[in-house]
Amino acid sequence: MIYLPAKLFEKDKNSVTQVSSLYSHIIIDEYQDINQVQQFLLRCLVGRTTYVMAVGDVDQTIYQWCGSTPYYMLEGFKKDFKGVEQYTLSYTFRYGDLISLMANNIIVNNKKRHNNLCITYPKLNKATDISILDSSDKVVLKLKALIQNGVDASDIAILVRKYNSTTVFELSCLYHDLAYSIVADKNIFSENLFKAIYGYLMLFNKGYGFDKHTLEQRVEFIKAMLDYPSLYLKKDLKQKLASQIASDISQAANCIAALKETVDKAFKQKNILAISNSWRNIFNNVRIKKADKAIDFILQSLDLEKQISKVSGETHSSKSKLQIIEGMVSFAKGKKNTLIEFIELLYQLYTRSNQQNQSNPNQIQIMSMHRAKGLEWDYVVVHDATEGGFFGDKNTKVDDEIIEEERRLFYVAITRVKKHLFIVSSDDITRLSSWYQIRKNTYPRDLKCKNSLRFLYEGNLVECENYLDKSNYHEDTKKLDNIIFKRYHDKITTEVD
Incomplete structure (x- = not known):
């Protein structure tokens, strides 16, 4: 809708003259999200007598994949429109000082920003807690306790950088009978790869695990299995083969092997026989107990893993799929079940997942951090706050621009909360706590993929908590070492006085 009129205005200057006199005032909200085409259209709409006002927060510029950039808030607006006056929106009324202080300690590390701070309105008299946890199970138990004490599940949001990082969290929610919904994505039992792994687990011990499932359910699991690794079957042939196998699991390997008669290439026949042999080995395996x-x-x-990488390449899709497998392994290790017990547990969770009423509004919401911008909840969980969760396995080779983008995204995520922020990071919380004693909003340079996210280190949480514990609005700021605290203190002292 924007591209077509922009192309018209680019070609036809007379049309620009006509529209530029239509509006006396133009207000643009969320201006930090504007891109080049939108800015061009705005310039065309602004005439000589038009007043234009833009409202936005450069620290929330997170839609780079749509073309948004900090440039327009920092420089572009002033270059395109003359006589510009800039005002700072003074306070936030959403959350307490602790979130503001931690968010400031993080975001000031960005260079492409205005030199302003996020400040909680001093007379708000509101506290917001922050908890950093090292596992999904721990945060799920915290959420369950909140709900048992009267908190509505709909007042809780789980924010993720990547949807496929939620495997353990979703399984843990189902295990503890917490209803959840995933906004704009599918749940774990609808993920093809997850269904395939579950199917192969059921194939052990002569296909024992399939017994409890209906024929229709078995067909769906087997179709997923036929995709991992892929036999490159057409849709109707895959459906027919899956139905054939589902009716008699013991003949699965033979049914697959029979496909070699339908292909004429030797390498295709070899692939079919290899997959058939793997199915037979899994089916006959009664030794593995864990x-x-x-x-x-x-x-x-x-x-x-090689097959997934081969099909997807070194892409986000490939890494996301591998995260599903990692999550499944992690959940299995955490429960310490035998194979038979684990299959039974997955069956219970699968049944529970199917029974959850997706139209029920009172559910925990899982959504991407990008989608969460502009929204707020009483309780927010920032999930998988790890180096790998944000930067992938090349976290040491990320350029400064990407780091600033991800820092803004993390800033947006932690500022969605009103009452309590939970952050699920990694098992290096002891190191994180030790780093906080340094009292600097920086991070170690040797962080690995599985370590807590660098922005958590920058957050300087303990010093933020100590400042609030000792804070006196009439205290001399000379006693404060942290320049962010000094600026924050001066601002709130002015308001209180």
Whole structure:
């Protein structure tokens, strides 16, 4: 809708003359999200007598993939429109001082920003807590306690950088019978790869795990299995083969092997026989007793990780799929089940997932951090706040521009909360706590993918808490070492006085 009129205005200057006199005042909200085409259209609409006002926060510029950039708020607006006056919106009324202080300690590390601070209105008399936890299970238990004490599940949001990082969290929610919905994505039991791994687990011990499922459900699991690794079947043939296998699991390997008669290429026949042999090995395996060992056996027998990388390449999609497997292994290790117990548990969780009423509004919401901008909840969980969760396995080779983009995204995520922010990071919380004693909003340069996110280190949480514990609005700011605290203190002291 914007591109077409912009192209018209670019070609036809007379049309620009006509529209530039239509409006006396133009107000643009969320101006930090504007891109080049939108800015061009805005310039065309602003005439000699038009007053234009833009409202935005450069620290919330997170839609780079749509073309937004800090440039327009920092420089572009002043270059395109003359006589510009700039005003700072003084306060936030959403959350308490602790969120403001931690957010400031993080975001000041960005260079492309205005030199302003996020400040909680001093007379708000509102506290917001922050908890950093090292596992999904721990935060799920916290959320369950909140709901049991009367908190509506709809007042809780789980914010993720990547949807496929939620495997353990979703399974933990189902395990503890917490209803949830995923905004703009599918739940874990609808993920094809997850269904495939679950299917292969059921294939162990002569296909024992399939017994409790209906024929229709077995067909769906087997169709997923036929995609990992792929036999490159047409849709109707895959449906027919899955139905055939589902009616008699013991003949699965033979049914797959029979496909070699339908192809004329030797390499295709070899692939079919290799997959058939893997199915037979899994079906006949009655020795493996531990669930996590069974998953390892599946991955090795089918060479699944290599197959995923081969199909998806070194892409976000490939890494996301591998995260599903990692999450499944992590959940299995955490429960310490035997294989039979784990299959039974997955069946219970699968049944519970199907029974959840997706139209029920009182559910925990899981959504992406990008989608959460502009929204707020009483309780927010920032999930998978790890280096790998934000930067992938090349976290040490990220350029400054990407780091600033991700820092803004994290800033947006932690400022969606009103009452309590939970951050699920990694098992290096002891190191994180030690770093906080340094009292600097920086981060160690040797962080690995599985370590807590660098922005958590920058957050300087302990010093923020100590400042608030000792804070006196009439205290001399000379006693404060942290320049952010000094500026914050001066601002709130002025308001209180």
